[in-house]
Amino acid sequence: MYDIIVIGAGTAGLTAGIYGSRAGKSVLILEQKTYGGQIINTPDIENYPGLAHVSGFQFAQGLYDQAIGLGVDYKSEGVVSVTDGDIKVVKTSEAEYECKAVIIATGAKNRPLGLEKEQEMVGAGVSYCATCDGAFFRNKDVAVIGGGNTALEDAAFLSNYCNKVYLIHRRDQFRGDEKDVALLREKENVEFVLDSVPESILGDDMVSGIRVKNVKTDAVTDISVKGIFIAIGQMPDNNAFSNIVKLDDQGYIIADESCETGTKGIYAAGDCRTKTVRQLTTAAADGAVAALAAAKI
Ligand code: NAP
Secondary structure, X not given: OEEEEEEOOOHHHHHHHHHHHHOOOOEEEEOOOOOOHHHHHOOOEOOEOOEOOEOHHHHHHHHXXXXXXXXXXXXXXOEEEEEOXXXXXXXXXXXXXXXXXXXXXXXXXXXXXXXOOXXXXXXXXXXXXXHHHHHHHXXXXXXXXXXXXXXXXXXXXXXXXXXXEEEEOOOOOOOOXXXXXXXXXXXXXXXXXXXXXXXXXXXXOOOOXXXXXXXXXXXXXXXXXXXXXXXXXXXXXXXXXXXXXXXXXXXXXXXXXXXXXXXXXXXXXXXXXXXXXXXXXXXXXXXXXXXXXXXXX
């Protein structure tokens, strides 16, 4: 029996563990993958207050070590269901745990483009993680899809390894930071392919290119690449909790800045909940808010 069970060990979940433990509560964090969440693949974080430069891995490791050092229990188990009541029952693939409060901090997962062959080509040229797979494309031509900070960072990272990087974005304005766009514009081996949407992945067993359509001219172009890095944002993965919390039409848990879900003792923290800004700072803030509220149950 725990006071608080946290589902997810990204920035929000680990911060919830730190705050819950410091509030004198017994805390268990359950994570189906590895701890750290999405930020673990970011080579350099430049916008966390007080840390001018830190790698995503270092940041995540620091959070994990801090939580474990404070006495938080951690288990690498995926949650399959949560049953509500004064005592909540959290069922994983391996066991059942009881607690007084649950903090859902499941973050979000990579959004697919939805193209034919996209999923079967993962590992054969299609990737959602430039820092994990970039080295396989040394001296090759690759495409990055997206216009947010992840796509910009991926393009910059890949330009250090690859012969050529095509940055394909559906508009002519970027969602990501202008500073990063300016840096990319100066790179000789980065070409911007703007106002363009991917239509299909070319190649039979391995990626040989990508077909894009210009949304202003309708012109269709085949670009020869060996790798396609998809960085078009994230989507939530909250279906396991739809019986205990309300989800919006995109699948995010409906909760405001209090992290309260409307179900007593169930909180949602970080990228998995409805919010307009999804940043490390806001994830950490949610973890603290949710844990301090859960500690009062
Ligand atoms: P994002 O900011 O949501 O950007 C997604 C991009 O993909 C947008 O440019 C979007 O185009 C495009 N897109 C979405 N669906 C598409 C589709 N079906 N086809 C083609 N393009 C599509 O996602 P993100 O870049 O992963 O960033 C997520 C959050 O993490 C952001 O808040 C970001 O600032 C943050 N982040 C921060 C850092 C850092 O601080 N170091 C690093 C990475 C990410 P439109 O612009 O036209 O909508």
